[in-house]
Every structure is written in structure tokens, then in C-alpha cells.
Amino acid sequence: MLDAALAYARKDQPNALEELKAFLRIPSISTLPAHAGDVRAAAEFLATKLQSIGLESVRLIETDGHPLVYAEHLHAPGKPTLLLYSHYDVQPPDPLSEWLSAPFEPEERNGNLYARGAVDDKGQLWMQVKALESLLASGSLPVNVRVLMEGEEEVGGEGIARYLKEHAEDLACDAALVCDTELFAPDLPTLCVGLRGMIYTEIEVHGARTDLHSGMYGGAAPNPFVALAHIIARLKDENGRILIPGLLDNIEAPSSAELATWRSLPFDEKRYLETEVGSTELVGEPGYSVLERTWARPTLDVHGMPGGFTGAGAKTVIPSRALAKISLRLVAGMNTKDTFQRLQEYVATIVPPGVTVETKLIHAGEPVLIDTQNSFIQAAIDAMRQVYGRDTVFVRGGGSIPVVGDFARHLHVPAVLMGFGLPDDNLHAPNEKFCIANFYRGTESIIRFLVNCAA
Ligand code: BES
Ligand code: MN
Ligand code: MN
Numbered sequence: 001m002l003d004a005a006l007a008y009a010r011k012d013q014p015n016a017l018e019e020l021k022a023f024l025r026i027p028s029i030s031t032l033p034a035h036a037g038d039v040r041a042a043a044e045f046l047a048t049k050l051q052s053i054g055l056e057s058v059r060l061i062e063t064d065g066h067p068l069v070y071a072e073h074l075h076a077p078g079k080p081t082l083l084l085y086s087h088y089d090v091q092p093p094d095p096l097s098e099w100l101s102a103p104f105e106p107e108e109r110n111g112n113l114y115a116r117g118a119v120d121d122k123g124q125l126w127m128q129v130k131a132l133e134s135l136l137a138s139g140s141l142p143v144n145v146r147v148l149m150e151g152e153e154e155v156g157g158e159g160i161a162r163y164l165k166e167h168a169e170d171l172a173c174d175a176a177l178v179c180d181t182e183l184f185a186p187d188l189p190t191l192c193v194g195l196r197g198m199i200y201t202e203i204e205v206h207g208a209r210t211d212l213h214s215g216m217y218g219g220a221a222p223n224p225f226v227a228l229a230h231i232i233a234r235l236k237d238e239n240g241r242i243l244i245p246g247l248l249d250n251i252e253a254p255s256s257a258e259l260a261t262w263r264s265l266p267f268d269e270k271r272y273l274e275t276e277v278g279s280t281e282l283v284g285e286p287g288y289s290v291l292e293r294t295w296a297r298p299t300l301d302v303h304g305m306p307g308g309f310t311g312a313g314a315k316t317v318i319p320s321r322a323l324a325k326i327s328l329r330l331v332a333g334m335n336t337k338d339t340f341q342r343l344q345e346y347v348a349t350i351v352p353p354g355v356t357v358e359t360k361l362i363h364a365g366e367p368v369l370i371d372t373q374n375s376f377i378q379a380a381i382d383a384m385r386q387v388y389g390r391d392t393v394f395v396r397g398g399g400s401i402p403v404v405g406d407f408a409r410h411l412h413v414p415a416v417l418m419g420f421g422l423p424d425d426n427l428h429a430p431n432e433k434f435c436i437a438n439f440y441r442g443t444e445s446i447i448r449f450l451v452n453c454a455a
Contacts, residue, residue: 002451004138009130009443016443017113017436019049020126021106023088024115028122030066030089030152039066039151042088046125047071050147053133063159066151073136074144079454080174080376081144083411084132085403086125087153087180090117091428098430111436118434119421124179125149127420127439131446142454146173150403153180156200156363157402164403164410175376176407177449179442181419184395185266186435189384189445191377192417194295194396195404197330197367199340203231203347204358205322214316222354224322225308231357232324234350236300240284240293242328244346247298252333254296258394262291265393276424295396298339299329325362329398336364365402371414379452380416380445387445399427418445 009016028042029035043060046069051058055071066089074081093103093116101107106115113123128147135141148171150160164171181192205224212221236242254262269290273282284293293299303326308319330339344359351357370377372394381392397417407415420442426432 001135001139001142002448005134005447005451006444008137009134009440009447012130012134013440016126016130017439020113020123020439021115023122023126024106024113024117025104027093027104028089028117028151029092030155032092036066039089042122043067043069043151046088046129046149049129053129054136055132055145055147061163063152063163065155065159068151068160068163069147069149071147072145073132073141074146076141076144076454079143081146081172082450082453083171083173083176083407083413084128084145084147085149085176085178085180085407086128087121087150088125089151089154090120090122091154093430095430100431103430103432108436112433113436113439114431114433116432118432119182119425120427120432121153121180123434123439124419124421124442127442127446128177128179130443131450134443134447135450142451144173145450146171153401153403156365158363160403161406164406168410171411173411173413175374175413175453176404176411176415177446178401178404178415178417179419179446180401181397181399181417182421182423182425183419183438184393184423186422187388187390188266189381189388189390189392190419191370191372191380191392191394192397192419193370193372193394194332195368195417196295196298196398196400197334197336197365197402197405198327198400199330199336199343199364200325200327200362201340201343202360202362203228203324203326204360205231205355206320206357207322207355208318208320211320212318214318217318221318222352223318224355225305225319227352227355227357228305228322228324230352231347231350232302232326235326239286240299242298242300244342247334247339247342250333251298251331254292259292261394262289262295265291265395267291272423294398296331298331298334300326301329302326329400330367332367332369334367336366340364363402365400366405368405368408368415370417374414376414376416376453379455380418380449382452383445383448384418386448387441416449418449420445
């Protein structure tokens, strides 16, 4: 079965790539209401495919937001049941002018496929689909499989979290396979064993009843943007240390063994600065390496400050309202409820005169640490050794996949985070890409993983 499935996948590669391109042409941008129909179209495209390769009980599961796509194949008695998870929604493509080819017109260049969602996460989702197709076309699946794919990961994943909580018995399984992370370096098989959590918030400041002429009132009326700037400046110091009282108190530091592993990873800070970040220098908490800062320390970032006058030219106005979209990333030892409460309480103590402030929670997801002492992790390591001929490294990810914590919390199963992106794939940024060779090697790794899980 294995050899036949691998042969099928190899022969099918050009077709797999064309199918992925068709999937990528659907602009399934979950955060923009105008694209709700496209998100649904992507769900339907996926469901049609899952049906056609022979999966059963294929259906869209409605949530308050975008639908989940479910399918199953439970015909391997005595074998484990794997839950395959990935997400079919994508981030907005802006700024459009920086894309070398249109974000929703996939283009191959230098062995990469460029498109919004190429690697995050439609390309990785399609590897899971192609692995199932290859095995089904070569006989049957070596394990039982449930497929659960979501369309609102990029907006916090509230729908899937609720579904997992309320329908845990319908998703009975032994482990989850998540394909939404990256290799630490090209050709280096990698498993992600930790993700940061997050709270995404909006801080809204109100000043005058209405916008005011800044000459007539400037100097006497409060300016909510200036007030917001003062608030933001008190959230984090110049060394990148978060100033919210108590926030750093209960953080669980990585073990010295894990830190030693991180030091042995092929990480080149100069290359990271120059080719990935592209600023004059790196910032952050002194005493912590870059990997510690991004994997094992919390952070706070400002994503945008809508409001006021931002058009071309000049308008002299004191806006009555200002907004900042601010998120915090959480690490082990922190939880979303306490973190949001601490932020809210602290902000209330630093409000400048003349304005009122509201701190709102948009979405939240808990941090996760993955248990590596189980046969599913071993099955993944073995699969990637078979494909890449090398031992797997364990890394963490600085990003968040909110549902991963729910697999442990509600389904009580371990998760395997086996992803095939690369550090320079431009996730969430212009010119997102997926290395086409990794698309194929990822598919093969998943085939081998499923076969190994049955052993
Ligand atoms: N796939 C990413 C998360 C990721 C990236 C994990 C790289 C590990 C390595 C995911 O799609 C993502 O972007 N998540 C959002 C979640 C948020 C909106 C709740 C994130 O991290 O910002
Ligand atoms: Mn993703
Ligand atoms: Mn993402």
C-alpha cells in the first residue's frame, strides 16, 4: 500500500499543483465581511474534493462564523484514529502594490508557488488531502481518519473551539495532525512543540464629543491620539519588557535541556536580521536570545491605529476618537483570562486627563506545549527521516493556532505539529510563497506518517 501510494502521489504531482492553484484562486479572507461568500466557496471546493477521493460523511458544519469542513473514513478496525486539521482561510493580501504577482493568481517562480495562502495554510491543507487521496487510490487508509478543517483560524477560531467543546464525542480520536507550521531550515525535518497563545484587543480612546478644528481648540481640547500614544508608551519599556504589573510573574521558562537544543539549531542572527527582518537592528529583552524572545517570552504589538485623518494632504482636526489594535502573545504559565484582565486594569490606571478609555477583547487563544513522549510523535519523526534522511529537530513557534490547545483540553489527545513552510515564506505578508518541493515532500511525509501510525 505504501509504495503504491507514494507512486500515486509522485505521478500526480503536476495535477496536485494545478488543483492547489485553483483552491488558491478563491480569496477566502476570513476577516473581511465582503469575502464571506468566498470563504464559503473555498469550504465547498474542499468538501467536493474530500467527497470525490472517497471520504465519507462529508459535510459543512455551520458555526456563528465561517463553516467547518468535516469528513471521515473509519474502516481500519483496531488501528488508531487520526484527526487531520488545517485551515482554509487566509489573511488579507494588502499592501497589494508590493506583490510581484497578484495574490489570488498563483504564479510559479524559482521553484516556489506565490499566492496568498500558498503556505498558510491552503498549500499545507492540500498536502493532507493529497496524502489521503494517494492512500485511498492505492487500497484504503491504514488508520481511521477524521478531517476537520476550519475557515476562521486567522480570526481566532471561536467556531471550532465551541464545536470541539460541545461535540467532543463526535470527534473521538487518538491524536491530531496539524499541518500549519514550518521547517526550521530548508531540508531540516522539524516538529513544532510549542506555540504562543494570544489576546487580540482594541483600545479605544474618546475625547471631545465631536471632531474639532485644531486651531480653534488645539491646546485646550484633549487629543485622543496623543493620549493613546501615552498609553501605548507605558505598556512596554524601551528594552521590550512588558510593564503590565504581574504579567511576567508566572512564566514557565524552558528547561535547560530545551534551551541547549535551541542553541544547537542552525540559527544565524545576522542572516535573520538582514534577510528576514530587514531593519537596522533587532530589539527585545536583553538576556534572551532571539529564539527565546520569539518562542518563550510574551510580547505586545500594535497592529494599527485607525481613526482621525489619514487621507492624502492635510486636514487640521482633533479627532474625537482614536483606536489601537494591540495583541499580546502568551507563553506557558500565562492564560488569556488573567492576561486580559491585567491589561484592562493597568490601562485604566494610566489614562491621561480629558479622555475615557475602553479596552475590548477581540479574540483569545491559550499557549500550548506539546508532549513529545508518545508514539505519534515517533511516527512523525520516522516519516520525516524516511523522506529527508535526517533526524528531526524540536522547535517552538512564536505564532498561535488557537485550536491546538483545545485538542488536549476537549479531546484529550496529543497533537503532532508537522509543517513544511520555510522561514522566508512571507506568511501574512506580500509575496507569500510555498516551496513546491516542500509541498511534495510534505505530502509524502504525511503518507508515511499515517502508515507509521498503523504499525
Ligand atoms: N500558521 C500560523 C501560525 C504559525 C506560524 C505557527 C508559524 C507557527 C509558525 C497561523 O495561521 C497564524 O497566523 N495564526 C495567527 C492566529 C491568531 C490570529 C489567533 C497568528 O499567530 O497571528
Ligand atoms: Mn496558519
Ligand atoms: Mn496565519
